[in-house]
Amino acid sequence: MNSRPWKNDLNLQDFTKMKAIKTNITALLFLMVFAVQGQLKYNDADINFDNLLYVRAAKQYESLVQKGDDSQHVLQRLGDAYFFNTDMENAAKWYGMLFSKYENVLEPEYAFRYVHALKGVGNYKLAKGIMKIYTQKLDVSKFEVEQLKNNDEALDELLNRQPQFYIANLAINTPVADFGTAYYKDKIVFSSSRDSLLYETRVYEWNQQPYLDFFMADTNDLGSDLAKVEPFSPILNTRYHEAVASFIPEGNVIYFTRNNYSNQTLGRDGEGTNHLKMYTSQLQGGEWTGATEVSFNNEEYSVGQPALSPDGKKLYFVSDMPGSIGGTDIFVVDIRRDGSFSQPRNLGPTINTSGREMFPYITEEKLYFASDGHLGLGGLDVFESELGRNGFRAPNNLGKPLNSNRDDFAYIVNESTQRGYFSSNREGGKGDDDIYSFQRMEETCEQTVKGSVIRKANAQPMVNVVVELVSAGGASLERTATDPYGAFSFTTVLDCEEKYSVQISKDGFISTEKSFSTTTEKDFVNNVPMEITKKLNKLIVRENGVLKIKIDNIYFDLNKADIRADAAQELNKIVEVMKEYPKMVIKIEAHTDSRGSDRYNETLSDKRAKSTGSYIISQGIQAHRIESAIGYGEKTLLNHCKNGIKCTTEEHDVNRRSEFIIVKLE
Structure with a gap:
């Protein structure tokens, strides 16, 4: 302000609002009391400064600079004299010289004033630079203000905000x-x-x-x-x-x-x-x-x-x-x-x-x-x-x-x-x-939505996923598709404090929906990340109250536990399901029919269970996700074909199986 904070003829002071101390009303309100710097050679200028006679003090300090005195004290006081008189052009000039010489030893209040002076002359670019200095180099533990934090984006948003x-x-x-x-x-x-x-x-x-x-x-x-x-x-x-x-x-x-x-x-x-x-x-x-x-x-x-x-x-x-x-x-x-x-x-x-x-x-x-x-x-x-x-x-x-x-x-x-x-x-x-x-102006609170779609199995972006924006009442507001980076955005403008949902779909994958609510923040962009899962639910079944991954029987050569090509093809389905559900944990059980001795069957089935587990791990599944791999031989037959019971080959084959039991599924 052009009318300065008041100081009357009795040499009394008040506290001011200050951006300028030149202000008036705030003159009315609240002038800061500045400590006297007692060096003798600055006596006259400092007396005028401390008596708030800033115009007179500024001329005296400038005279000292012309005589070669560019000390920190003189430059600080010179910048302050203009700053408190709301002469931001000269304040920015002298604060600039102060920062160029004493940047690393200045109190954060001087960054505060320098930024204000720069903004006062419209130099927001340099003001941002001083914000960074303030954040990175100065001890701000006792002087925390949002005004000086390194927040370029926030300042740009404020400068570009639509008028109200x-x-x-x-x-x-x-x-x-x-x-x-x-x-x-x-x-x-x-x-x-x-x-x-x-x-x-x-x-x-x-x-x-x-x-x-x-x-x-x-x-x-x-x-x-x-x-x-x-x-x-x-x-x-x-x-x-x-x-x-x-x-x-x-x-x-x-x-x-x-x-x-x-x-x-x-x-x-x-x-x-x-x-x-x-x-x-x-x-x-x-x-x-x-x-x-x-x-x-x-x-x-x-x-x-x-x-x-x-x-x-x-x-x-x-x-x-x-x-x-x-x-x-x-x-x-x-x-x-x-x-x-x-x-x-x-x-x-x-x-x-x-x-x-x-x-x-x-x-x-x-x-x-x-x-x-x-x-x-x-x-x-x-x-x-x-x-x-x-x-x-x-x-x-x-x-x-x-x-x-x-x-x-x-x-x-x-x-x-x-x-x-x-x-x-x-x-x-x-x-x-x-x-x-x-x-x-009547304030219209408007928001938009963007997001991305990744495959849950591997966190890779999914292209060409159909994405639909839906109102709380179920009306379709807009449809789009993800780009090669899995990203999507809608142009539809949303009302604040309303409920919406995003629905995604793709052939071969499970359709998914996620709800969200807009906030009260104007021009806010809601981010809605989505995951999509391949349709593998037919492989996940519940038998007798137990969740399992169900695949066709896998076969081994006679008396061997090596994984054959046809067995690998079936086991790859297990791998795919486990990748689609990255927190799934299973246990493997291998069983035989009753033909052969009990001990031989148990030993062979255990080798085959562990061979099966090793193959799944070799395909990229973490070992801790297989809780156990155990062979039970002929201990858990599914029918009557026990030792000494005559059965057909087909009946014995019912008992020859590998089971993949789901211990944990999220």
């Missing part, structure tokens, strides 16, 4: 800061640096603009523009900053952000810092009462940017209080019946990052907020997070054109109409932070 919004710059914007809208009855309350004329015009030293006050405006019938701007309340507007308000549903109680200011005096912590505080006031007799502090304010840190839940029972806000994950986090308190508050609760790492999360707005369905820690387009971006049973879900960047490569924040919306307002310091505005109206 129509936006318009409002006519009521001025060359100074206008931002931070709130619904108030049938009107809009916002913050602005325009001179209210209620006091002698006082100028905020940093940006030479009047201090921020609350203003009120009418909406038109479409809710797309504002008109009839007037000061909101001479009681609530003071000589210092007021910004970002939220009202209970009835409209007679306000929560808002202000300098730590009371009794005409600015409060300070032990180091002289004037933090932000949250105040509340009630409407009585058409006038707002004097503001009182909320109980969780503190002299040592800032609290602000309130957002009330629709039922008025929860109050969300932003703070850098102890327990924060990043520069500023979003917290929530319960508002009890007596008006007191619970202890503040951090919304946790799903929402908050090592960066800055700010400007919450809560509806019955979603939390909206601004962040520079989640993956974005540059500066602060607006995100939405759905409220689930177990808390808030992973945030979704609302994309272009609502988000830009500059700061975009303070999003409010009427969920029933999908109309609302947000603030931005993007190029093309009227000079500083401006208020924009938006209309969100």
Whole structure:
């Protein structure tokens, strides 16, 4: 933003939103306090820098560089001076020199700022490169942000995402800061640096603009523009900053952000810092009462940017209080019946990052907020997070054109109409932070399906398999066939949160079906991998309650156990079945008739069983899949032809057999 975070003439500081520190409103909210580097030769420049006089400090640091001082301290401060003033072109220039010389010793915060500066000038290609440096070379254990992870695909998807919004710059914007809208009855309350004329015009030293006050405006019938701007309340507007308000549903109680200011005096912590505080006031007799502090304010840190839940029972806000994950986090308190508050609760790492999360707005369905820690387009971006049973879900960047490569924040919306307002310091505005109206397009959640088909027996891709997409009601939506790589895809666009199935068929194979459900993610591609099995079920039979692979009898030469060619042909059927069912385990039993001695028959049948098992293993079946191979001789005859019983050859042949019993089948 072009109006910087405020620092008043008492040399007090606040915490800001920062992409730029040059920002305004956020000026209103939350400036980071930077440690003083005490080297004597940098004294004047460092004093100006620590007093937030960045333009003056930048000139002094540039003079040092011209004299040959390109130390890490000077380059860091020089890049920061421009970064905090939202001059991303110069920030990128000096951060680039800093990285070229000190890449391996820099803190990850500098990768964070450099990436923001690069995105701010539209150099997303180099920003991706810095993301990789951040991931691979810098110690990020204490500074984790999605914004800087090596996720080229996610950034490309965000850059190429279809727009969801129509936006318009409002006519009521001025060359100074206008931002931070709130619904108030049938009107809009916002913050602005325009001179209210209620006091002698006082100028905020940093940006030479009047201090921020609350203003009120009418909406038109479409809710797309504002008109009839007037000061909101001479009681609530003071000589210092007021910004970002939220009202209970009835409209007679306000929560808002202000300098730590009371009794005409600015409060300070032990180091002289004037933090932000949250105040509340009630409407009585058409006038707002004097503001009182909320109980969780503190002299040592800032609290602000309130957002009330629709039922008025929860109050969300932003703070850098102890327990924060990043520069500023979003917290929530319960508002009890007596008006007191619970202890503040951090919304946790799903929402908050090592960066800055700010400007919450809560509806019955979603939390909206601004962040520079989640993956974005540059500066602060607006995100939405759905409220689930177990808390808030992973945030979704609302994309272009609502988000830009500059700061975009303070999003409010009427969920029933999908109309609302947000603030931005993007190029093309009227000079500083401006208020924009938006209309969100009706969101159509569309998904597609792709997949592949492999043969279960060997995991090889199957070509020319017929693939059909079927609705939950059984209607055929589309048919296609797999390519030489076994892949398939459908062009049919599917609705989100619906059930579908994929059916596959091929001659000689078992037709298979797999069901799936689409998610809530827009433009998601469902992947449905399929396996197909050859029709071998006729070989698998159940006899007397036992599963077996049934083949024709295999024959051996007299008194031998060698596998003959005709026997191998039958055993190959066993091999094929076992390959088709790769987790199948069998045991082999060899039996003889009663002719010959019992001992001889048992010995010969055992040799033949083990020879059979060895052949199957030689064809590529793992040995552990044959649990046992045992010959039983004439112990388990199938008919009456025992020793001493006269039988025909055909009757004896019934007992001469090899059995392949299935022990395990998945």
